[in-house]
Amino acid sequence: MNKVSVIGSGNVGATTVNYLAEKKIANLVMVDIIEGMPIGKSLDFVQSGPIRRYDVEIVGSNDFASIRDSDVVVVTAGLPRKPGMSREDLLMKNATIIERVSEKVAMYAPNCVFIVVTNPLDVMCYVALKVSGFALKKVIGMAGILDSTRFCYFIAQELGVDPLDVTALVLGGHGDQMVPLPRYTVVSGIPITELLPEETIERLVDRTRKGGAEIVGFLKTGSAFYAPAASVSEMVEAIVRDAKRILPCSAYLRGEYELEDVYVGVPVKLGKDGVESIIQLTLTRQEMEALHASALTVKENIEIWEQGRHSVKGEGEV
Numbered sequence: 001m002n003k004v005s006v007i008g009s010g011n012v013g014a015t016t017v018n019y020l021a022e023k024k025i026a027n028l029v030m031v032d033i034i035e036g037m038p039i040g041k042s043l044d045f046v047q048s049g050p051i052r053r054y055d056v057e058i059v060g061s062n063d064f065a066s067i068r069d070s071d072v073v074v075v076t077a078g079l080p081r082k083p084g085m086s087r088e089d090l091l092m093k094n095a096t097i098i099e100r101v102s103e104k105v106a107m108y109a110p111n112c113v114f115i116v117v118t119n120p121l122d123v124m125c126y127v128a129l130k131v132s133g134f135a136l137k138k139v140i141g142m143a144g145i146l147d148s149t150r151f152c153y154f155i156a157q158e159l160g161v162d163p164l165d166v167t168a169l170v171l172g173g174h175g176d177q178m179v180p181l182p183r184y185t186v187v188s189g190i191p192i193t194e195l196l197p198e199e200t201i202e203r204l205v206d207r208t209r210k211g212g213a214e215i216v217g218f219l220k221t222g223s224a225f226y227a228p229a230a231s232v233s234e235m236v237e238a239i240v241r242d243a244k245r246i247l248p249c250s251a252y253l254r255g256e257y258e259l260e261d262v263y264v265g266v267p268v269k270l271g272k273d274g275v276e277s278i279i280q281l282t283l284t285r286q287e288m289e290a291l292h293a294s295a296l297t298v299k300e301n302i303e304i305w306e307q308g309r310h311s312v313k314g315e316g317e318v
Helices: 011-023 037-052 088-108 121-132 144-159 198-209 211-219 226-240 285-308
Strands: 003-007 027-031 058-061 072-075 113-116 139-141 245-254 260-271 274-278
Touching (some): 003 011, 003 088, 011 037, 027 037, 072 088, 088 113, 088 121, 088 285, 113 121, 113 226, 121 139, 121 260, 121 285, 144 226, 144 245
Parallel strands (some): 003 027, 003 072, 027 058, 072 113
Antiparallel strands (some): 139 245, 245 260, 260 274
């Protein structure tokens, strides 16, 4: 059976393991440096298996060697966002964590597809790519699925329809400059531009951009984890099953959308080797400008990391 490892056994990591266990697509490993925590949580999961009807192997460990030969590795480790804190505020602290994790992943699971969930996500993907030395297609970020599902829910709520009938698309960096695309967002095939006035769409777009911060504001001491875990589980399933699904993910661009050397959310085809292709949509000038503005923010933060990586010591651990 396939092997999927999740590094970080906090809320996002543990919920990801839970969702993946119920998909019954792989044996699972949870790793964390907090002594005993992943072991205890893994025991809790396997003991719920007879009730939830899954029988996959779930192992918890404090030893990174446990991820050896994984087909997919998901990293959720990092410090959470707190009220008033932007994703960029987390940059150097979480970059140090991702550097250390990436070294371990390259050592023990050099052939895996590496999925990054830690914020600021697009920059952390870049860090993981550069430190691991992996092929470009093998390092992917979970962002577009989460942003798109939030947009779906807000649209469904506004229209009073089943969220399952809504298909939304959000591009760009996973931050306040993400780019929801109403033209490519439909309800049972009907563009939302035919169903909602422009001012309502703009309000829902704004709420989508602030969706993570809205949850942080209510939780006070943490950030979202159910929807992020569901989103990354969708990616893992597409990879493990070699499903060739078209999903919005953070991918490394080499000229696509007229962008170079940057991670940004775009539609990709996901299969067993990771990003098998990047789907290039025809964007309006306004949409392209918004995407480039979002990518510029990511590039600026990449430069901050590159300038500070040898001089700033990280606070916190995995």
